[in-house]
Amino acid sequence: MLAEVADQYIESATDSPFMILTAQVKLEKRSVIPSVTHVDGSARPQTVERDVNPLYWRLIREFGDRTGVPVVMNTSFNLRGEPIVCTPTDAIRTFFSSGMDVLVIGSYVVKK
Secondary structure, three states: OEHHHHHHHEOOOOOOOOOOOOEEEOHHHOOOOHHHOOOOOEEOOOOEOOOOOHHHHHHHHHHHHHHOOOOOOOOOOOOOOOOOOOOHHHHHHHHHOOOOOEEEEOOEEEEO
């Protein structure tokens, strides 16, 4: 999520650039970001700052501009029984073997 909106979605929001902390999703936002909210109401947020990761920040901001929710799901990228994606070739192969609709790699957007 964009660092500047974390306090709108997360209780006691703090900088979390590496997804190593957990936090409670605000009750009124759990239905807005259900894909990143665990059963117990927590999440492992990654706060993205414009000056640290401008490309990713712009992607999340554009998603937010289009949907009203400046939060995207960031998780391990692999299919069951497969190793985690390590290369762009792995990403393309996994993307076309999955139910995903869109894949973003750097400044490229791949759609099915």
